[in-house]
Amino acid sequence: MAQAREAMDRVKAPDGETQPMTEVDLFVSTKRVKVLTADSQEALMDHALQTISYIADIGSVLVLMARRRLARRPAPQARGHRLYKMLCHVFHSEDAQLIAQAIGQAFTVAYSQFLRESGIDPNQVGAQQSQGATGPGHLHNGDLDHFSNSENCREVCIEKRRGEGLGVALVESGWGSLLPTAVIANLLHGGPAERSGALSIGDRLTAINGTSLVGLPLAACQAAVRELKSQTVVTLSIVHCPPVTTAIIRRPHAHQQLGFCVEDGIVCSLLRGGIAERGGVRVGHRIIEINGHSVVATPHARIIELLTEAHTEVHIKTMPAATYRLLTGQEQPVYL
Numbered sequence: 001m002a003q004a005r006e007a008m009d010r011v012k013a014p015d016g017e018t019q020p021m022t023e024v025d026l027f028v029s030t031k032r033v034k035v036l037t038a039d040s041q042e043a044l045m046d047h048a049l050q051t052i053s054y055i056a057d058i059g060s061v062l063v064l065m066a067r068r069r070l071a072r073r074p075a076p077q078a079r080g081h082r083l084y085k086m087l088c089h090v091f092h093s094e095d096a097q098l099i100a101q102a103i104g105q106a107f108t109v110a111y112s113q114f115l116r117e118s119g120i121d122p123n124q125v126g127a128q129q130s131q132g133a134t135g136p137g138h139l140h141n142g143d144l145d146h147f148s149n150s151e152n153c154r155e156v157c158i159e160k161r162r163g164e165g166l167g168v169a170l171v172e173s174g175w176g177s178l179l180p181t182a183v184i185a186n187l188l189h190g191g192p193a194e195r196s197g198a199l200s201i202g203d204r205l206t207a208i209n210g211t212s213l214v215g216l217p218l219a220a221c222q223a224a225v226r227e228l229k230s231q232t233v234v235t236l237s238i239v240h241c242p243p244v245t246t247a248i249i250r251r252p253h254a255h256q257q258l259g260f261c262v263e264d265g266i267v268c269s270l271l272r273g274g275i276a277e278r279g280g281v282r283v284g285h286r287i288i289e290i291n292g293h294s295v296v297a298t299p300h301a302r303i304i305e306l307l308t309e310a311h312t313e314v315h316i317k318t319m320p321a322a323t324y325r326l327l328t329g330q331e332q333p334v335y336l
């Protein structure tokens with residue numbers, strides 16, 4: 001929402017000047033969102049629906065954000081990472097709220113189509129979610145506990161020498177995270193971040209000098225940190241979190257599938273909207289413990305056995321796999 005308001009402020013005409021506008025036609029489907037000029041029908045915007053990352057209706061203003069993959073080739077050190085930019089479109093309409101609802105409905109219909117193509121009855125998924133939501137604490141997970149506690153949200157001021165890096169190693173929070181942003185995976189001994197005493201492994205980095213990092217790919221977050229070398233004072237917005245997250249999956253019945261796949265102890269896929277995602281399981285996280293049993297050095301078959309043995313609740317402790325590899329010495333950190 002902060003980014004949406006920033007976009008509004010950027011395009012707003014100065015006081016006393018006329019706001020430049022172009023009349024457009026907006027088309028919404030389960031595949032794409034298109035904007036054409038009303039007179040010439042020239043395409044001004046054309047995004048696949050799945051690239052729309054945020055919609056906000058603020059009074060009579062509609063703000064639509066979309067991710068677009070960059071056409072340029074990544075640098076050699078960024079090979080293997082997808083580079084994206086965030087496009088922000090601002091519209092004025094008395095029906096802004098109605099348009100936002102229409103785009104939201106398009107997502108709902110597209111999701112139902114996806115379920116049918118996957119052999120899943122959307123009506124059954126809706127019923128299971130409704131039944132599960134009636135249970136107390138259904139959405140409880142470690143992330144939710146920390147993000148809802150205002151004491152964990154902090155502004156940290158770090159002083160450093162000009163040309164010096166912050167001394168942090170960053171990893172992704174994992175697909176499905178309640179707060180998709182970079183996670184501090186390690187601190188350089190003697191570096192500015194460690195010297196400050198205000199940062200810990202597991203903290204979520206949400207903004208740098210007031211610029212939000214939420215929703216950006218890891219490569220963009222890392223680039224933003226690298227650009228701080230010329231500065232001597234940096235303000236970081238963080239959410240203090242422990243490196244290990246606890247997820248609680250509640251099964252409505254013993255035959256209910258958990259809705260995620262594990263490979264070598266790492267969550268590799270997750271059913272969108274399933275009980276595992278709602279319980280706090282994240283793609284790319286390494287499972288550390290299942291119902292009190294450590295699975296750090298446990299064979300795959302035993303991990304599956306422990307997951308299937310629990311009939312009502314599954315308590316899982318996880319951390320980002322990249323953080324796990326750094327803490328166990330399997331990889332060397334790259335400090336920024």
